[in-house]
Amino acid sequence: MECINVFNKSIRGASHLANGKPCQDYSISFSENGVQILVVCDGHGGETYFRSDIGAKLAAEITLDILKGFSNSMGANPFSECSFSITAKPRKNPFVDSEGNRLRYEDMNESQKGYAKQAQAYTEASSKCVKEQKLMNELLRQIYNQWKNEISIHCDSHPFSSSELSKLNGKNIEKAYGCTLLAYLQTESYWLSFQIGDGKILFCNKNLSWSSPIQEDCNCFLNYTTSLCDNYAIDEFRYAFCGNGFLPFSVFLCSDGLEGSLRTEANIQDFYEQIIELCADEEDVNAELADYLPKLSEMGNKDDISISGAVYMKKSNIDGFSKSLDIQRKKRAIQNEKISKKNELDKISTKIETLEVKLSKYIETRSSLKSAIDNFRRSIQSKEKEFTDNEDIISSIQKDIRELQEELKRKEKDFNEWVFTVKNEIASLEEENIDDERSEDSIMSFFKFW
Template identity: 25%
Template sequence: MLHHLFHRLLSPIRRVATTMCGEGSGDKPEEAAAGPAPTPEAPPGTPWQAIVASVAGASHQRVGLPNQDAIASQTTRQEGIVLCASDGHGSARYFRSEIGSRLAIEVGLAKIRTFIDRSEEEDDERERWARLLEHEARDRLPREIVLAWREAVMAHAAANPRPADATAAANPADDPPPESAPEPASPTEEPGEVPIDAYGATFLAVAVCPRFILYLQLGDGEIVTLEQDVADFALPRDPRLLANETTSLCGQDAWREFRVRLDLFRSNRPDLVLIATDGYSNSFATDQDFLQVPGDLWTALRREGPAYLERNLAEWLTESSNLGSGDDASVGLLFRMPCEPHLLEAEGSGTKEEVSP
């Protein structure tokens, strides 16, 4: 039953890979996924591109709740790009979490761009610069993101007080409080006040610039890299994130809960980086099934070009969410095209073939 469900979840992307590789009817998706030979790394100076999509889950649509996810990308100076995603917790206690996720994206993009700008002020000694950059990434940047988010949340709460008779709409998929979230507001709280935890949300980000790539994560969701057709999780799993438990921006000392990875570009860069909120990744029963997706998307990018994914990604997310978790689903991709769209080196030859879209 579960295997059949995965076939259906993967089918929108897998059908593309099967058709483009010309390997039959799609009855053997594992073989179709093999695709062409590994792609050479994009030439230096090739710009990074981003594609993002976010859809409201079926469970939210049925009761008229908004999409709690937010996702966006932004370019930086000197060929850099930042991609951020956030998943609002969505249950009754977190009744403004769709706003919290949007604010997380706004402050995350701004603070990470500032971090990249600071990184350009290189110390004369490279090793010293690398140590300082690592410290900034692991300590200063998470603090700045959390502080800026809390300030933005408090400003929004002050400008939009809660009416005395307001009641929060309950989420049918009511999730337990995030593990690191503060205790609910005390009964003596004034009716017009809105507690910070009402805006609770997760945070995921990837920043790429010519000299390094940075991965940040607080809470659930996934960041996956694809390099030479091998997909892997960019960050270690947090063993505390079981079922619906998650760390959160509204938690006490939330900056301490960030998982951070900083890679200086001394060797190969990934071909593609994927960010997904848990509404998408939870639509797959195993990590192995989920890890097939980046390779399929990369094949589609190389064969059909970015515009094809931009047109279809939201539809694929909707199908996966409807058949799987029923939750809001968001996916963001960062990639560098090794060649012009519709041109791909033919497997087993040194020539390029044109592929019709």
């Protein structure tokens, strides 16, 4: 006999408690007559989305009602023999840039390559299971249109105040109610799942192997997410369905508050396995979640947290599950130890790389300094040669001066002696021609000259 455990819990995040904000998440779980439905909605934060808590509640309740109607009206298996998954429709051609120029894949950055791969995956999938895709698109359009209609009714009955209109800043009213939507429907013969925005949907089989039925969307990254309030929301849905007989052992839907608080895929899986264990022990999962999730929010990213899940467990498989869980935990412990050791190696490698980069810079600096020193040395050598040459010139000039000074002394001596001799000769001539006045005047002029 199979025991089906369905549960859901949404809690107000620690930061919302601190600043007086309402819980902007909303979750639902339903199980009746072989049909299980799980829904999680996460209302956006930020002033523009001031009624996102209401938008999330309306989206979850509308989705539940429409999925109930779908399961009742579609017969035993509208996806017979099909297994399919498709990502969001690309908003633009990733091979053309904003200026209309063609891009080659090899010239793209990592982000652009991600969009290109997503666009290619969408194109390849869009030609498969065409009838079933049309059925899913009609279902999603019905949910979206009903949500828009309900928020319009709510807005009419609760008109925006002047301050709210200021926050909306001319945007469509859907922005005020903006939220994400994750949903899962399972019957005895098929399942379907869809998502717009962030959060996570995970499957687990009996061997505790985890997978996600919904493909990733490059438009959901960091704090940015697609939303029901977007202008082309229908194109932003990703979905999957299966009617070939595969039904998961357990299914979990969560808002990004759980992802952000648990941080890693391994931690999320370990958390979900503890919930499966609670189901195996027939514990009250909702009560445990109500007690633990507020603590997790406080320890984690302090955001609202929502979870909705279903565990399908046969009584005869409980012992086998416990054994698988024990093996899985040991494997995860080994894996965590491996990751820890690998991180240690990576840290050492990173330090080595950092030091090598630092060493390379210092080697480069050393080379530059050595080149500068060599230039200085060559300059000094040149100046030393110039100095030596200058010294030689100075010595040569000084020698020339000394020699000329000695020659000058000799010449002065010779000159003085010659003058003395000339004076004597002139004196003799003067005595001989004492009566010659002209001669005297001439002689006196001569001496005055000297």
